[in-house]
Amino acid sequence: MASLASFRVSPALRAGLVSLAILTVLLLAWHLATSGSGPVQAMDPEYAKLMGKTATEGKSAMPGPLDVGRTLWGHLRDPFYVKGANDKGIGIQLAYSIARVAAGYLAAVLVAVPVGFLIGMSPLMGRALNPFIQVMKPVSPLAWMPLALYTIKDSQASSIFVIFICALWPMLINTAFGVASVRKEWLNVARTLEVRTLRRALTVILPAAAPTILTGMRISIGIAWLVIVAAEMLVGGTGIGYFVWNEWNNLSIANVISSILVIGLVGMALDQLLARAQRLVTFPE
Amino acid sequence: MADERFISIEGIARRYPAPGGSTTVFENLWLGIPRGEFVCMIGHSGCGKTTVLNVLAGLDAVSDGEVIVDGKPIDGPSLDRAVIFQSHALLPWRSVLGNVAFAVTSRWPKASRVEVEKRARAAIALVGLAGSEHKRPAELSGGMKQRVGIARALSIEPKILLMDEPFSALDALTRGTLQDEVRRICLSTGQTSFMITHDVDEAIYLADRIVLMTNGPQACVAEIVENPLPKDRARTGLHHAPGYYALRNHLIDFLVTRSASFRDAKPEGYDQRHPPLIRPTLNDTPRQAA
Amino acid sequence: MSSFDDAFDPTRRLHRGGCSCGAHASQAAHEAELSADQQIERVVQGGVMRALFPRDATRRAFLRAVGAPAAMAAISQLLPLGTISDALAQGAKPEKTDLKVGFIPITCATPIIMAAPMGYYSKQGLNVEVVKTAGWAVIRDKTLNKEYDAAHMLSPMPLAISLGIGSNAVPYTIPAIENINGQAITLAVKHKDRRDPKTWKGMKFAVPFDFSMHNYLLRYYLAENGIDPDTDVQIRSVPPPDMVANLRAENIDGFLGPDPINQRAVFDGVGFIHVLSRELWDGHPCCAFAASKSFITEMPNTYGALLRAIIEATAFASKAENRKQVAEAIAPANYLNQPLTVIEQALTGTYADGLGNIRRVPNRVDFDPFPWESFAVWIMTQMKRWGQLKTDVDYAAVAKQVFLATDAAKLMTEAGLTPPTATSKTFFVMGREFDPAKADAYLASFPIKRAG
């Protein structure tokens, strides 16, 4: 026990080791909990052939970590296969989802930032639009779906619209807030230098509000990613949400869990992407 | 000076709406500033000094009256009147050079990139910050930031420099050096300057005239004190200068007692339009000029 | 009665067992001898024959009196049956060849699905993408939006759509039924000693959709056993894959679901098959191939080609010996995405019942495209019975609009002829006779009902 403290381990490494330990314990517990009880009862072999392993071997309905690992590896090894319109590799499905998110999200940025600017710069517009924003903001993404399908009459465009409408509010609110709360003194600097409106918006307000806007964008990308999975589960066809739904349809929990992991990782990557962008525009004061 | 009223504040008033009417910060305020002169304004907190400066800067509008600068009434901010803000107000996402260059491009929108940089570097060198051009405001000390603010104001070659307690947040040592620099620059360029300060010594060191404001609300200019100290005064030896204590005592007396009582006990013949001009002699206690 | 049966055969037995001509061991074996083209011709001719003589008994009497060849000849003179059959068989060039057809991954969709991997669509010069869809409401909306050219629907849905129940009224048609039978009531294993439905008060059941044969059959079954489906038990709409999960989680006690979900519950050891739907009503329709009226009128040739592909696929699927091959074609992830053995059990009718027995019921599911109008009338009586349909409708007229836009009637119209009167038949549902002509009396005869 030559004192653990005497090891000079960096805090990051130490946190990593603890994470690893937690993971190991969780995986072990998971493995034990799902390892099944062995053959349940004597069964007519003819009959047993018609039954699944859950019924014949007492295998847990929940897959173990090994099953999930195997499934995940299977997907990652061949992510881009196409075996028909309804059976495509996980990479292709992710690409569909990301493309949809990108489309809806970019549209939301294009609307939210200018409109947010308008609201932020004009207290009148801010007050006039506030009731609408407050009502629209808390609407659940999936509540928009039937309306979108009904009016747009195209499920692809509808899911993009739902992304758009859900990603819009946090960005709009943050942009308006960021613009409205640009420090008075910076605006005064611009005023005393006779900076014209457009240049002021681009060189003073935008950089000043950028961290707040990026915070909104970061919230929005998280929402967009949440929404796309749900929307695709609903309208199906393609995308990672459809993939989950398809595997759920097959009651293939191992596939569902692997997709959950993949969805989580992609969501994290998107978040990190924006976190990095946020770091770029954040200024120390 | 030839131009007695380069800046002419003519009967301005500023009122804010208040429950049951409005409060008047000041009204019927008159003040003239000759070209090339350094004027300090002192007065108690809340009397309306910043309001006057903002009106001069064009950042605040008056409720009454007007301000004439160089023969033209003010209607908004202008590149001719540079402001050095109390809180430096640097754009934190820009470097030192970027902040000054921002002002330079605003002044000369058509200037080439090279020229902009040349002018910006010159202004930075003027305040002694050469070598720190690429630092961000966050990497600078308070004094350095204020120097950048000064460089930014000077870089646009303004006709008037407006300063609202520019050094109040600094330690005594830094404040001293900056005061030296400002005085050096203003003397060498013949800059017309208007500065608000709470620091009596600062006013005595920098100002050609000191404007005394009474307490608000309905503040007014009680008097204008001419600085009798020699032009080549040095900051460190200031307190040895003859007449220094008399002047200082006069100012402090005003701040301690007269600023509060002035409104109710106005001296005979007091005319808001022509506030009395005090010319203290170097030995005597200050007295009203004939 | 199957529409692949020869309607000109007076000796054909109305109830199954052996084949209709008696020369084959089974109906499937009988039909195996007919080529696909003959099948089409048979369906068309049968349709016309049935249209002229809706009552099986009358038709048989007529055929016995004049003889089948004479009847054929007589009718052919009246109606150029060959031309109609030709139009359907060869078809003019389709107006549109790239089509999207939506389906829900259940065995009911077998003909629609298998027509893709087994080349029935391409044989008609069509490039059909069969698109798996998440739920009935979505398939309805996507079809209404014209994202899909045609789709697999529950047979009550086109009626509901046409009547404007649960969506805006849009004229919809069922050119062909896909499957008959093939559903079951599955109960949680813990209820294996509670087989008498009279004891089911308080149980919770799932059906795939409000406008489904499943809903109507379950309600019918419960009501016939004295259980009021609205007050004595709970019935909710649950998407098929959720049925097994809910059964496992004990959120529901059972469901009347489509295959392979029933078999999947058995396969996973969470449920047993209490009763097959064919035991309630042998030959009941379930899912349908549905298309909007506008699709049919705007693209008649495409429609003809599509329908021909589906009828051929249906004919192939209806043969018992082909079922394993069909199962293999539709089990992969691209289609049903289920273990092969589960699909096989559902399609071949040799299955584990979840109680330890292997059962052999070859017509557990069958495939028969003929959209009897009387089916539509029965469905509407049930819509009315349970309060979904609140106004009085002209059953026969609606049935004609939705179910009578059949291949036969349509092709007759195209040939410049007046379509015959409704194609209907009587049938028994749990021993109760249904006569479409006496729908109101039928509805009135139920002790448990919400309206009518």
Ligand SMILES: Nc1ncnc2c1ncn2[C@@H]1O[C@H](COP(=O)(O)OP(=O)(O)OP(=O)(O)O)[C@@H](O)[C@H]1O
């Ligand atoms: N927006 C406003 N609404 C109402 N009253 C205001 C407003 N801004 C300033 N005032 C009032 O105007 C008066 C003058 O304010 P000002 O900032 O000019 O004072 P000051 O002399 O600069 O004080 P200090 O020395 O503390 O900086 C104060 O009494 C203040 O309460």
Ligand SMILES: [Mg+2]
């Ligand atoms: Mg102030």
